[in-house]
Amino acid sequence: MPTLRELELAFVRSMFDATDIAAESFVCANGMAPAARLAIYRNNIVQNYREALRDVYPVVERLVGEAFFRFAADSYIPCHPSCQGNLHGFGGEFAAFLEQFPPAAGLPYLGDVSRLEWNWHESFHAADASAMAIDRLMTVAEAALPSLHFQLHPSCRLLASPFPVDRIWAANQPDAAESVTVDLAAGAVRLLIRRRGDAVAIELVGDPEFALLAALMQGLPLQGALHAAQAFDTSFDLAAFLVRRVTNSTLVGFVAPTGATIGSATPPDARAPSPTIALTET
Amino acid sequence: MPATTESVVSHGSAVAPGAPRTRPLAAEIPARSGVGLRAPHYREILATLPAIGWFEVHSENYFGGGGQPLNYLERIRAEYPISLHGVGLSLGTTDSLDHAHLRALKSLMARIEPGLVSEHLCWSSVAGRHVNDLLPLPYTEEALAVVCAHVRQAQEALGRQVLIENVSSYLQYSHSTIDEWDFIAEVAARSSCGILLDINNIYVSACNNGFDARRYLNAVPAAAVGEIHLAGFDRMDDLLIDTHGTRVANPVWQLYGEAVDIFGARPTLIEWDTDLPPLAVLLQEAATADRVRGERYAHAA
Numbered sequence: 001m002p003t004l005r006e007l008e009l010a011f012v013r014s015m016f017d018a019t020d021i022a023a024e025s026f027v028c029a030n031g032m033a034p035a036a037r038l039a040i041y042r043n044n045i046v047q048n049y050r051e052a053l054r055d056v057y058p059v060v061e062r063l064v065g066e067a068f069f070r071f072a073a074d075s076y077i078p079c080h081p082s083c084q085g086n087l088h089g090f091g092g093e094f095a096a097f098l099e100q101f102p103p104a105a106g107l108p109y110l111g112d113v114s115r116l117e118w119n120w121h122e123s124f125h126a127a128d129a130s131a132m133a134i135d136r137l138m139t140v141a142e143a144a145l146p147s148l149h150f151q152l153h154p155s156c157r158l159l160a161s162p163f164p165v166d167r168i169w170a171a172n173q174p175d176a177a178e179s180v181t182v183d184l185a186a187g188a189v190r191l192l193i194r195r196r197g198d199a200v201a202i203e204l205v206g207d208p209e210f211a212l213l214a215a216l217m218q219g220l221p222l223q224g225a226l227h228a229a230q231a232f233d234t235s236f237d238l239a240a241f242l243v244r245r246v247t248n249s250t251l252v253g254f255v256a257p258t259g260a261t262i263g264s265a266t267p268p269d270a271r272a273p274s275p276t277i278a279l280t281e282t
Numbered sequence: 283m284p285a286t287t288e289s290v291v292s293h294g295s296a297v298a299p300g301a302p303r304t305r306p307l308a309a310e311i312p313a314r315s316g317v318g319l320r321a322p323h324y325r326e327i328l329a330t331l332p333a334i335g336w337f338e339v340h341s342e343n344y345f346g347g348g349g350q351p352l353n354y355l356e357r358i359r360a361e362y363p364i365s366l367h368g369v370g371l372s373l374g375t376t377d378s379l380d381h382a383h384l385r386a387l388k389s390l391m392a393r394i395e396p397g398l399v400s401e402h403l404c405w406s407s408v409a410g411r412h413v414n415d416l417l418p419l420p421y422t423e424e425a426l427a428v429v430c431a432h433v434r435q436a437q438e439a440l441g442r443q444v445l446i447e448n449v450s451s452y453l454q455y456s457h458s459t460i461d462e463w464d465f466i467a468e469v470a471a472r473s474s475c476g477i478l479l480d481i482n483n484i485y486v487s488a489c490n491n492g493f494d495a496r497r498y499l500n501a502v503p504a505a506a507v508g509e510i511h512l513a514g515f516d517r518m519d520d521l522l523i524d525t526h527g528t529r530v531a532n533p534v535w536q537l538y539g540e541a542v543d544i545f546g547a548r549p550t551l552i553e554w555d556t557d558l559p560p561l562a563v564l565l566q567e568a569a570t571a572d573r574v575r576g577e578r579y580a581h582a583a
Contacts, residue, residue, distance in 0.1 A: 002457070003376075003424065004376050004420065004422070004424050004425050004428060005408070007420060007455070008375065008376055008405060009408055009409060011408075011417065012408050012409075012413060015413055026420070026457065027455060027456065028453065028454045028455065028456050030491065030492060031492070031520070032520060032521070034453070037452050037453035040452040040453075040518075040521065040523070041415065041452065041453075044415055045413050045414070045415045048414055048415060049414070052414075081410075081411040081412070082411070082412040082413070082414055083410055083411065084370070084380070084382075084383065084412055085342065085368075085369070085370020085371055085383050085406065085412055085414065086345050086386070087342065087370070087414045088342065088345070088346065090414065123349075124346075124350065125345075125347075125348075125349055125351065126347065126348055126349060127346065127347030127348040128347065128348030128349065154347075154348065155348070195349055198349055199350075
């Protein structure tokens with residue numbers, strides 16, 4: 001008689017490897033072979049995962065066709081176990097898998113299209129956050145600005161690709177025009193994926209802004225993030241960036257390192273309506 | 283811990299579309315019919331406010347914490363009581379319970395104020411690997427101890443009673459020593475949880491595994507039954523498959539009538555997950571459940 005643990009381990013092995021028959025000996029035949037009974041569960045589980053992947057990756061499926069997608073999904077599923085009870089968390093390594101999947105080698109952009117769809121999926125489900133009033137920035141002493149850590153809206157994702165994956169994605173939406181030609185040689189894109197209201201938006205951003213957002217996302221303080229932007233554009237307009245990204249809720253908050261001075265010596269009404277931010281080079 | 287087993291006062295039917303309405307003070311699920319809430323029906327429900335007692339959702343669909351899913355759920359919650367039905371907690375696992383999963387559920391509960399919270403009498407993960415499906419347990423003293431400990435932990439973490447649902451099954455284990463109906467009764471007795479009795483699952487499992495569905499109904503402790511599920515199945519060769527993709531079958535309606543005789547009026551859910559039909563079809567099925575329940579109840583009174 002197996003322990004519950006032995007049974008569970010053997011059962012799960014047999015779900016992803018039909019040749020592993022250890023679980024069969026625990027199951028009553030009762031008019032139907034144990035292998036056939038276990039196969040019902042195996043089919044249900046694999047079918048659930050296929051459908052979960054189809055839900056997240058409709059553009060990939062459209063690009064490669066239903067049959068190829070199913071073939072790729074069936075190769076992915078046994079090797080990439082789900083590690084949570086929430087099915088929406090399944091499928092996050094599909095992009096990396098497709099890039100290493102020899103039958104898909106002829107579509108070099110497929111990995112980044114998958115990444116875009118995964119980012120879209122994460123952004124769609126991400127937590128909400130209240131907008132930050134731009135006035136909050138006015139209350140920060142100028143000397144404290146360089147050390148601020150900005151928080152991006154939880155739905156923000158960044159994706160850099162050597163392919164025009166935003167255009168590939170748009171051309172493969174259900175409401176897209178019948179035939180759209182996307183020039184694969186059109187060049188690299190830098191994308192910010194985020195929610196505006198409830199809708200996920202895919203936004204092209206320039207190299208300096210992408211570098212700045214990526215640095216903020218990694219937790220760098222404003223000074224360090226600005227340096228990343230200035231590596232692309234020495235005259236990068238930080239004040240304009242902050243006003244725009246706070247106003248459109250890309251940036252939803254900031255924290256100062258412990259001990260830093262927050263709060264202004266001058267009353268807020270004595271300040272200019274838009275922040276003037278001059279960070280000194282270090 | 284809120285009681286889920288006593289019958290609760292039913293809410294009035296939905297007010298006219300467009301009329302302002304605040305969130306019902308009571309979150310309790312009325313002893314009427316409800317339907318499973320699925321994304322393709324969100325807009326129609328808000329536009330028409332159908333006269334239905336309540337809605338039930340799969341909790342995990344709202345674990346992201348924001349965006350369109352939660353926005354719609356909160357707007358629908360402002361009009362109707364909501365039941366949170368989990369499919370991923372894996373109460374029968376020999377791993378420890380997933381605390382991140384419980385935290386996500388608890389924060390969803392804080393936001394939605396559900397009338398009922400339910401999970402399944404099953405396992406779906408081991409050694410950190412999830413299969414995201416409802417797998418049957420062997421009915422042994424060992425499994426009983428595992429499930430009861432996890433149900434108690436979950437109820438403690440969530441701060442309320444949960445209902446445990448019987449799953450449909452396509453196999454039995456040769457070393458099971460307890461009948462399923464005695465097992466679920468014992469889980470309720472030992473861990474003070476309620477029971478979500480799925481009549482379709484009883485019927486499907488009875489056909490697949492060769493037991494008497496009526497014996498199951500009669501063995502379940504009536505006071506513990508806080509909710510009933512109804513759904514459709516499909517036939518595949520000699521097995522019934524619990525697809526939730528068709529109307530409730532006639533023998534399941536028959537069994538539901540007998541359940542009403544035994545348990546009285548209980549909140550009753552129409553579940554439909556695959557090949558989702560128009561909302562009107564779900565509402566028709568809910569109306570049928572209301573009629574069957576009404577006839578039986580009137581007959582008994």
